[in-house]
Amino acid sequence: MSKHNKLARTSSMLFGTTLLLVTTILSGCSSNANNAGTATGSPTAGTATESSNPGTGIDHSKPLTINVFDNAANYQGEQTGWYGKLIKDKFNITLNILSPQVAGDQLYKTRSASGDLGDLLIIDNSQLEELIPAGMIMDITDKIKNTEYLSKYVDNHFKPFNTAFESINPDGKIYALPTFTSDTSPTTFSEELPYSSPLMPWDYYKGIGAPKLNNLTDLLNALKQMQAKYPKTPDGKPIVPITLWKDWDNGSMENVRWLSNWYGYEQPDGTSTLQLNAKGDIVPLVDDNSMYKKILQFYYDANQMGLVDPDSPSQDWNKVSEKLTNKQVLLLWYSWQRGFYNTIERGNKGDGNVAIPIADTHIIQNSDAYFGNGRVFAIGSKAKNPERIIEFMDWLSSPEGLRYYTNGFEGFNYEKTADGKFKLTKVGQTAFQDNTPVPDQYGGGGYQDGQSKLNTMIMSDFVVDPDTKEFYNSTYWSSTIEANKTVLTTEWQKAYNATTPTEYYQKNNMIDIVPNINTSLGSDSSDIKNKRSQISDDVKNTSWKMIFAKDQAEFDKLWTKLQSDVVGLGWNDVLAVDTERAQKIVKMRADAIANK
Template sequence: MSKSSKAVKKPMLLLFASLFMVSVALTGCGDESNNKAASTEPSKSPDSGTEATSKASTALDHSKPLTITVFDNAANYQGEQKGWYGKLIKDKFNITLNILAPQVAGDQLYKTRSAAGNLGDLLIVNNNQLEELIPAGLIMDLTGKLKNTQNLSKYMDNHFKPFNAAFQKVNPDGKIYALPTFEADTSPTTYSEQIPYSSPIMPWDYYKGVGAPKLNNLDDLLNVLKLMHEKYPKTPDGKPIAPITLWKDWDSRGTMENARWLSNWYGYEQPEGTTTIQLNAKGEIVPLIDDNSMYKKILQFYYKANQMGLVDPDSPTQDWNKVSEKLTNKQVLLLWYSWETGFYNSIERGKKGDGNVAIPIADTHIFQASDAYYGNGRVFAIGSKANDPDRIMEFMDWLASPEGLRYYVNGFEGFNYEKTADGKFKLTEVGQTAFQKNTPVPDEYGGGGYQDGQSKLNTMIISDFAKDPKTGEFYNSNYWAATIEANKTALTTDWQNTYNAENATDYYLKHKMIDIVPNINTSLGSDSSDIKNKRSQISDYVKNTSWKMVFAKNQAEFDKLWEMMKKDVIGLGWNDVFASDTEKAQKIVKMRADALAKK
């Protein structure tokens, strides 16, 4: 999945406890247009009648092929968008996407291209980068263009204007330069998903196979992982199973990504744009290098797991693509992103009691941000030197249309889903497993494997937790009435009976084991050149040392590395960066308090 979302960054991405949700957070969906590239007619969907993608779309000339260079921080893929999604946008807009992915090419790509004065045509960048790009003149003012859109214009007043206005220091006139990603239409304090974004998740059949012991703490978790691994060392077809698998290529914010997210299990987040702090729901700040920090606790957990032989030996060298293969093959026992379940879970497997589910640990207290009403930390923008910005805007407007969202989130009608008698949607038998099986797509839609051909943008402007006007249900197929009914399998009912809860979020709320805080999406201010340099050096040092600690030969070496890191980062300017991060955190604390006051 995407980093994103991480979103995981990350799938990213996207981001959910879904059978099919990985297709949202990881890549995307869509193909069902019969429009020809040169057509100047309003865009149409076979199932929805005319859905104009732009009020001005009929004035645009689509006869000339247009290649859009997409600088995309969310992408896990670099190169030309191919497959069925590539054919869809080629047929519909005569557009080809050429994706540049820092997650593939490295962070230097942003520095090199921005220094050259041309980051790309369509930009998907982080909030802190947006704050640099506005004064540098590298992105376009979209205010006037948005007024002429069919879909995006609906979000101008309540979403786009407030977000852009927060960049007052570099945008005093309140112009709209960027469109936040994954915006929900619920409320700023609602959490809609059935499982927290990060929480302990394991295979239900394997967990029950070792007696389903109650887990009181992380030591209990390690012990049950050991029991499970001893009983289930390999998949039925002989592939090795790893209790815990780690990967480096998502490491960001100056920390080990896999450790950062497990800190959420115990009530702490590391805010976007910071490197040195962890923050809880009460607004309390703990330095990352504090001996009692949750970050250190999670590093210790991974170290102990490795000492017990529970960490995948591929971890130091593998990338996310390799991990996703293992998830698809059920070669991993502990998952911690909700959307990871979508790599393996299916209704058919659920009928047999097979699938990954939440397994609560009694001493956890999960930190969970609400739905991303104002977006989630990245934005769509158009480069100031973009070729044919009006056609790019038309494409962006379509991405936010009901048709565009259906493609991205759920694929195409007749293949992935179909209408029900009451006018709603349900997944087809093929659609239930098209992502996991990389099901071949009919040639008329572009051929190739379904997963291979999904949208490589790996992010959306509007969230799947927005209502489809055609059905009145979320775009997220997990929340369709038909899916909920179909998903009443042996897996879900057994879990519900065991934990006396409707779903994982319900369980954590009932037992007061979760804090849901308003999702704040804003700029925390750009770093001065001095802070930026210090932050970069500290980030590299902390990430590298964290990995060394996990694979330390003994506890003495682990402790030595920690003490050395605490000392060395001070010399790299830790105190200055910590002061900057603490100031940034105060803005988050205030905005969360304001959101709760308006509730």
Template structure:
């Protein structure tokens, strides 16, 4: 979602930006829910909300809804869809609460909707925001104090330790509870429980095997492997062109970063982490500016340019949206994944069986950054709008408590009983129709009808992580950790992978080989942007993104480096050095808290 210049805004709007607009910065390190969720993120159907941006889109359509149902407006920083929830998840919610969820999505409508709705005094009935924006909205009186009632809701109360820690960090807090962190877990702040980290190179195993499973030493070696794959398989089974990567610009500038989102996530392959305009080095202590030619933003942008010069980048990259890119993933047109959630659009039991699934392949010179278990949450926060009436307030609390309950989490993370999973005599789950999301399988009318992906939970964020243990089964909600799933995926492909790399799972290989950089989970309040810093940040982000996209598509090193130097000079003229100093000071308390746990 590209951030628009704010220089033309009036003084009043500039003041609002300083107190309310934050910039999507959070107190933890998780990426966007669309990228950082525990299951594949939901897609936007053609019948969904508007894709318009700018101030005209700020007046989201809140009309419609089911006759007799209470409409709940959900202002949702994580959503990739705008409009009324439909399909099977709508039926689940309506059967229990008789409510319509009306999603208001700034990633669809554009940033102006945030300023418009906050200035009106009503952001939404349920509010889902990044942590800094949430703190600003608490200070502005837009979020309801739920202290007197939350203890009456047992599923929320089960995470009261984490909820209190977050709220105690809010400026001026005197014991009030306003926010409920997202994706909380019940392990510890330093644990790492996943088999696959959030970002790492994932390749099609059959294509890689055809090449003799070569050891890959560095990015140049990865480019060579990808080029050989594309030469051997220039199209998918339907004759559509295949590429190493297919990129999208929708997420640029979100989630504590400047620059192209796809590049930002690739920087973690070398142990570094983007913190707005600063890059946290692999030592976990030292900052360097994102414009540093010796750091990873430059390195990974150059990697994408190298792919382009070899004809390995989808030419639609930079202009297509996330939905178009995901459709290509589902169609087998993309040979390199780097988000763990992307496999949800390709891997299936059939493909695991026949060896055509995507799986981690190490690159020898890489050390992979991973956030520890999200014990205190992933950085986004749920709240209730301060303007709701008593009836709606009670209904919302009941809904949020259910949303954090085992039943709610089974719908959110597992799907529909007897459609996406079955329950055995021992109470354990077994996955079925594991292609329901990627192929948008038709859902029986008894469950709500329409396509599974179309009716998936459009909130696209969760109070409790899928990696938390389901008390009904004794196993995590995420199917990848079920005994039944592990048994079914112990395929010939997996055995070959284990024999090649000498480990049970990708994260095991990383840990056993000293290749995993785990960053502890902490919750630390972050400083909001001043009005001046907000203007500088937005200008710098737009400039960095524009130059970065152009540099991916240049034809030689000289042009690439000339444009980088020109971009750096332009950023400095916009006040980048002031922004960098601000961001280093902003993030230092979090870094100190993380290092205290190590």
């Protein structure tokens, strides 16, 4: 998913059907909306050919291309396919996506230096801090007051987020809308599976006797057994126990970062030199006892056993996603990765990726993103027709906009049931994996190809649809839960005596749910930014070398050299900044718990 937890968190189906929102799993970072009328199933139901929208008085007669600078996107260029047709017909707009994940980080530097990042911006909190003082973000306080849907979230969600930037926003203006905002509570975790936890194919795991996993050594041994018994897919493709990829690495090695969560340590966004646990303990990344080192050791051990995909140093996320779709990977660790393979049809055969708990893990999990999750929607100060952009953003947060983004078309992907709720169609269950052809009336092309390339939302799928009284996230529709009672589901539930993995981890005291803090942690000075960049490069490069070291002696030597080298690059200065930021998170979490 995109970089870190900033990626859109999708939670594909537990054991069976795949969630259509898994479009967001393509983001090279994770895992929602409100009401703009009922989706009719036809993208031509809007006002594309009308001169104005009677409800807003906005003139749509002239085509408008919106340049979207989008950190979440893993696609660059014009939004085409069914989603492109939908918004063209409805608003007479075309989205032109500018993606740093595709074009590289230099894109941000170049465009921000020019004073015009774009019209619609989907950027990180830290970038917002730079752009507001630079006069590159539009004040939208008055513009969202009269919106139909966004206005509902101003007081409890948008205003608290914006006022946290008090040093650069003393008047409490609204400059940005945080992404993936839920409407549950600051201390609720709604998902049935933690964001990062061990996942494996149930049939293969059973095939080696479903051994109890007490620790990471047991996990490696189980993977070795599965590798020996299941070396290839039915069509002859090689199966790898563990596959890694570099293109999501940011401050550190991303695949190491997220496995650290299994043992209670997270690396907060906005930091790159430390890890933090639920108690508030702060451990430097290069400390000999850090969880970062422990996970590096795990990957090194795995590689020594021949369990790490040899393609890892050279492949990108797109190649990895192909392997996931083909069931060529034995160990998964992001909840949404199941969406590449799991379906109800396969679940009825006992086939699919499921949670396989490891007894000594103690997961750290952020609560629902009540205040958003690290990125924002904003409007560039030089944007033309900001009213039309606001109208589009308002629709994104409406029931209609959310239904299209998360679940596609009524009548194609899902249908109404007799009780007025929704149910995925047979097509809808696999439209993403199969890239199912979309009828011409919806825009044609493949379903996955045509999904929203924004790859993120303002309100999340953990918002209740006012019509169905259920989350937009189709995993949690009553119809899905019923349909998902497959052989895979029932066997897992019987084996672990729990309804969901989250319930299992909670019952067995194997998870800490901490308030999801989304705030301004401060931006780096030019000196710290330069030091952080050099340190991060050294950490990432050395991490990869350590995993593929020829022996333990080389592994240890590389680690010792890293510890020494980063000090020379200004480690202590960057660590001091990150420690202050982590302490702010600790305090805000304590306040959220006290005030819940």
